[in-house]
Amino acid sequence: MGYKFVDNYREKGARKKLVEELRKKGISDEQVLKAIGTVKRHYFFDETFWSQAYLDKAFPIGEGQTISNPYTVAYQSELLHIKKGDKVLEIGTGCGYQTCVLLELGAKVYTIERQEKLFERTRQVLPHIGYQAEFFLGDGSKGIAEHAPYDKIIVTAGAPLVPQILLKQLKIGGILVIPVGDEKSQKMVTVLRVSENDFDKIVLDTFRFVPLLGDQAW
Numbered sequence: 001m002g003y004k005f006v007d008n009y010r011e012k013g014a015r016k017k018l019v020e021e022l023r024k025k026g027i028s029d030e031q032v033l034k035a036i037g038t039v040k041r042h043y044f045f046d047e048t049f050w051s052q053a054y055l056d057k058a059f060p061i062g063e064g065q066t067i068s069n070p071y072t073v074a075y076q077s078e079l080l081h082i083k084k085g086d087k088v089l090e091i092g093t094g095c096g097y098q099t100c101v102l103l104e105l106g107a108k109v110y111t112i113e114r115q116e117k118l119f120e121r122t123r124q125v126l127p128h129i130g131y132q133a134e135f136f137l138g139d140g141s142k143g144i145a146e147h148a149p150y151d152k153i154i155v156t157a158g159a160p161l162v163p164q165i166l167l168k169q170l171k172i173g174g175i176l177v178i179p180v181g182d183e184k185s186q187k188m189v190t191v192l193r194v195s196e197n198d199f200d201k202i203v204l205d206t207f208r209f210v211p212l213l214g215d216q217a218w
Helices: 009-024 030-038 047-052 070-080 097-104 116-128
Strands: 059-062 065-067 087-091 108-113 134-137 150-155 170-181 186-193 199-207
Touching: 009 030, 009 070, 030 070, 030 097, 059 116, 070 097, 070 150, 070 170, 070 186, 070 199, 087 097, 097 108, 097 116, 108 116, 116 134
Parallel strands: 087 108, 087 150, 108 134, 150 170
Antiparallel strands: 059 065, 170 186, 186 199
């Protein structure tokens, strides 16, 4: 892959246009929009495809995975209500674009990926472009219990249900955002942990994610 880390006026201008497009589509959290406008999405593309990097579209990244379209990344990020210093568990590192947006929002990110090639590539690329996260290789559907509890949990793949094991890793007052449905489409679900045994769930808009694979999913 011909990855190249150059950010010229053309890419900077494309990010500004993307931010305005997302604002028109309903993203209103200014911190999220600022993060989208800061993270260099073209860094996650082979240089051949840089013209695609700031379109609001998903794009293949290999291993049967995609980089989510920017609207979806912004939508999930907005639902998390990230505060600086929040401890966030990300299920599905992928290429690391969502990870970088979370880091720009001030989160401390623990991120897990099951595809070894993606894991190896991402944990090398992100520090190279200035982003530090805690990277793990494994079954994300089980979370990362040894570092729980988390203020926020984000799942970036479609699940058939909300894994109970993830709910147990959420702090009281914490938020979990996960797409739930079948393999063709999912509803975005926000879960707030109200107490030790009580959770409030809100079902939102329809999306289409790659499937969450693992012991607690497909």
